[in-house]
Structures are given as C-alpha cells and as structure tokens.
Amino acid sequence: MSIGALRLFVVWVMSGMLDGCDGSKGEPKYFTTTAEQGKIVGKVTATGTLSALVTVQVGSQVSGRLKEISVDFNSEVKRGQVIARLDPQLFEATLDQARASFMAAKAELDVAEIRALEAERQARRAKELAEKKLVSEADLDTAEATAASARAQVEAQKGRLELSKASLKQAEVNLGYTTITSPIDGMVVSRNVDIGQTVAASFQAPTLFVIAEDLRKMQVNTSVAEADIGKLSPGMRAEFRVDAYPTKKFEGKVRQIRNSPQTVQNVVTYDAVIDVQNPELELKPGMTANVTFVYAERDDVVKVPNAALRFRPPQALLARGDGGAPNNARDKADGRRTVYRLANGNLEPVVVKTGLSDGTNTELVEGPIKAGDVLVSEVTMPAEPGSRGMGSGTLRRSF
The missing domain is CATH 2.40.30.170 (Efflux pump adaptor protein, beta barrel domain)
Structure with missing residues (x-):
C-alpha cells in the first residue's frame, strides 16, 4: 500500500471512530433513484x-506440380474461371498413350472381324462340300469350330476396345483436372499453395484455395x-x-x-x-x-432501475420501525415485487408488478408508483453509539 493510500485509510478509520463515539443516535443515509416514464427495450x-x-474448399483431383496460379488473397472470381494449373506434361503423355492403345484395339477389332468373316465363309463352303460328300465330317467340324472361335475373338476384342476407350476417357478427364477452376462466384479468402509446389492427391484432395x-x-x-x-x-x-x-x-x-x-x-x-x-x-x-x-x-411506460427492485431494508432499520413489514418473499413467478418509496424521510413498501426488463431498468405494469417517485436503492446505517466500529454500516441490497 502506498503512503498516500495509507494516510487516507487512517483518516477514514479515525473519522469512523469519532462518529461512533459521539454518542449521537445518527440517521441512516439513503441512496435513491427515480421512477421514469419512457421507452424500454427487451434485449x-x-x-x-x-x-x-x-464457403467452398477448392482442391485438386490429381497429383502434380503447380505450374500457374492466377489468383491471390481477396481476388474476386467467377464460376468457371481458371485459378490454377498443374504441369500437364505427364497427363498429356498418358493421354497420348491411351489414345494409341485405343487405336490399336480398334485395328485389332477390324482384323478379328475380317478373320471371323473368312472363317464363316470357310464354314459355309465346308458344309456345302460335306453335303456332296466331297469333304469329311471331321473337316466340317473343324471349319465350324474355327468360325465359332473367330466370332468369340471378335467379342473379346470388342471388350478390349471398350476398356481402351474407358482408359482414353480417364486420361482426358485427368488432363482436364490439371486446370483448376472456381466452382462459384465469390472471393478468395485463403490460398494455401505456391507455384512449383507439388500437390499430392493420393488419399484426399488437398485444399488449395478457400473461396467465399x-x-x-x-x-x-x-x-x-x-x-x-x-x-x-x-x-x-x-x-x-x-x-x-x-x-x-x-x-x-x-x-x-x-x-x-x-x-x-x-x-x-x-x-x-x-x-x-x-x-x-x-x-x-x-x-x-x-x-x-x-x-x-414498450413505449411510454413507467420504469424503475433494477437496483430499486433489488433493495431490501436491513434488519437494523426494520427494528427501528422504518421500512414497514419486511417482504422477503418475492413472487417472481407473476412478476410481483416490492419497492421502497422514500416519503418524508421514511421508507414506504410498495408492491408492484413488473414487466419487460432491459437489464438496467424494468417496466412496471401494475402498482401506485408513478414517474418522479423517489425510490431507495441503497442505505448506509450509522454505527451504534459508543461502538468502536468503522462508523457507517454496510450497504444493503438484495441480489
């Protein structure tokens, strides 16, 4: 404690002791507030x-090295706008390979179909000769088996062609994924990558940008x-x-x-x-x-400070016959409370019904309190004559 504060404390203690020893009865000191009329807002x-x-997180569907970034923080973007590109060389090579495989599969299908047509022709010729007894039944069976095998080869080659077609489609899609576009109109609020950084999308698409x-x-x-x-x-x-x-x-x-x-x-x-x-x-x-x-x-209502609603007279004041009968039971369920009006230096308990509160003041919906009435919010009790206390009693409020 500083020297100045210590001096103030000593003066305060001594004045309290003198007040307590002067033998006078003393009067309580009331702190008051006033009922007002006006607007109250419940909050x-x-x-x-x-x-x-x-908010959309924009990621990459494929792995690769970032070759180009077209936007930065706070950039405004449109739906479909290119915002970044991955190096496409590897994907272009994969696409070329898939396209070559597709063309080869298509050519092999053409060859298989030609072979199947030839085998069918040979089978029909063998059947005609067998009917004339010019070839044996074994030769006929061999020709028909060869034709059936050729037809099966055609179907198998069709399947390989479809597989090659799917691989080509996937390669085209992956190449398209190297161009990253904005899915919405908005603003870039986060950029998590830089040019040259490698993006790995093996298990989960990494977040490159966040667009709001x-x-x-x-x-x-x-x-x-x-x-x-x-x-x-x-x-x-x-x-x-x-x-x-x-x-x-x-x-x-x-x-x-x-x-x-x-x-x-x-x-x-x-x-x-x-x-x-x-x-x-x-x-x-x-x-x-x-x-x-x-x-x-609420407009044009009577309102009182909440401190007046919390106030309850101390027992010492009630023992002196001031403050009326104590009303400790607060029926908050229906909003009925007791306030204490100061009239001619005496406390007058008044029962009121409360309404809307804004945390500082409360609306009164019933009761004789009107705007301008003086209400007690705190009281300081004097020390008993001859006591060695600090003079005044404590402030009494009920919370």
Whole structure:
C-alpha cells in the first residue's frame, strides 16, 4: 500500500471512530433513484462469429506440380474461371498413350472381324462340300469350330476396345483436372499453395484455395443461453458491434434458430444465425461480434432501475420501525415485487408488478408508483453509539 493510500485509510478509520463515539443516535443515509416514464427495450446479449454464407474448399483431383496460379488473397472470381494449373506434361503423355492403345484395339477389332468373316465363309463352303460328300465330317467340324472361335475373338476384342476407350476417357478427364477452376462466384479468402509446389492427391484432395461466396452478404453464428433462447424468433432484429469498429453499430435479422444443443462445462447453449448485409466489405470472416437481440419494445411506460427492485431494508432499520413489514418473499413467478418509496424521510413498501426488463431498468405494469417517485436503492446505517466500529454500516441490497 502506498503512503498516500495509507494516510487516507487512517483518516477514514479515525473519522469512523469519532462518529461512533459521539454518542449521537445518527440517521441512516439513503441512496435513491427515480421512477421514469419512457421507452424500454427487451434485449438478449450473446457473442458470435462472422462467416460467409457459403464457403467452398477448392482442391485438386490429381497429383502434380503447380505450374500457374492466377489468383491471390481477396481476388474476386467467377464460376468457371481458371485459378490454377498443374504441369500437364505427364497427363498429356498418358493421354497420348491411351489414345494409341485405343487405336490399336480398334485395328485389332477390324482384323478379328475380317478373320471371323473368312472363317464363316470357310464354314459355309465346308458344309456345302460335306453335303456332296466331297469333304469329311471331321473337316466340317473343324471349319465350324474355327468360325465359332473367330466370332468369340471378335467379342473379346470388342471388350478390349471398350476398356481402351474407358482408359482414353480417364486420361482426358485427368488432363482436364490439371486446370483448376472456381466452382462459384465469390472471393478468395485463403490460398494455401505456391507455384512449383507439388500437390499430392493420393488419399484426399488437398485444399488449395478457400473461396467465399459474395462477402457482401454474411452471417453471424451466435451461441445463446438456454434461459434466453425462448425469447428469440426468426425475423427478429439484432444489433452487434465488432472490435474493428467499436463505435459503429451493425444490424441484421435472425434467420434460423437451431435445435441442436451445445453443451460446454454443463452450460447449454443454442445456435442462432443472423443474416447481415455487408455492402462496404467492412466485416470480415472470423470477426467476433457482440450481439444484442431486440425481442420486445414498450413505449411510454413507467420504469424503475433494477437496483430499486433489488433493495431490501436491513434488519437494523426494520427494528427501528422504518421500512414497514419486511417482504422477503418475492413472487417472481407473476412478476410481483416490492419497492421502497422514500416519503418524508421514511421508507414506504410498495408492491408492484413488473414487466419487460432491459437489464438496467424494468417496466412496471401494475402498482401506485408513478414517474418522479423517489425510490431507495441503497442505505448506509450509522454505527451504534459508543461502538468502536468503522462508523457507517454496510450497504444493503438484495441480489
């Protein structure tokens, strides 16, 4: 403790001892507030994170070395626009090989069909000669077997041709995969590769870019406590601020309240999604938003500070006959509470029914309290005469 602070503490202690030993009865010191008439807004607060409505991870279907990158961070892209290319040499060679294999298979099919036609002709000739007893039955059987074998060779070669055709198609597709295009209109928010880097797509397509769809429309994903989630509904207005622009207020509307609970350390929350317009691109993905949901508004109502609703007279004050009968039972279920009005220096307990609260003030829907009435929020009790305490008693509020 500094010397200055120590001196102040000693002075405060001595003044308290003198007040306690002067033999006077002393009076309680009241701290008051005033009932007002005006507007009150019911709010629920939460924190959330800004994100794009749609985010797409762009990867590579094939492995290879990056030869060209056409975009960078924050680049705006269109659907189908080329954003990167892999070195195509290996894939071009594979395509040439597949094309040659296809042509060879097609030629072999042509040869097999010619052989089959010749075998069929020989079989028919052998049959005619066998009917004239000019060749043996064995020669006829051999000719027919040769024709059947030739037909089978044609079918087998057709299968090889289809296989070669499929290999050619795959080679063409893989060559096309070396040209990487944007799947959506949007903006590049992440680039994870550089020119010359080798991309390996053996087990899982690597993420080369992350593209967000139109950052002029974003969303805030918020976590709302289970005690407050019932106050929210789709279409409700929401306000929020971000640390980047602490003096600027942004607005949005609740689009969705998700039913899936999130439990962290026995605290249950629910996700509420807010649609936000971002025409100036001031908001960026990942920003933390301090959100206020406006679930109700009341105009021209009598409202009192919550401190007045929390106040309860201390027992010492009640023992002196001030403050009326203690009302410790707060029937919060139907909104009935007790406030203490200060009239002619005395406490007057008043039962009221409360309504909407904004966290600082609460609406009064029933009761004799009117705008301008003075209500007690705290009290300081004097020390008993002759006591060696610190003078004043503690502030008494009920929370």
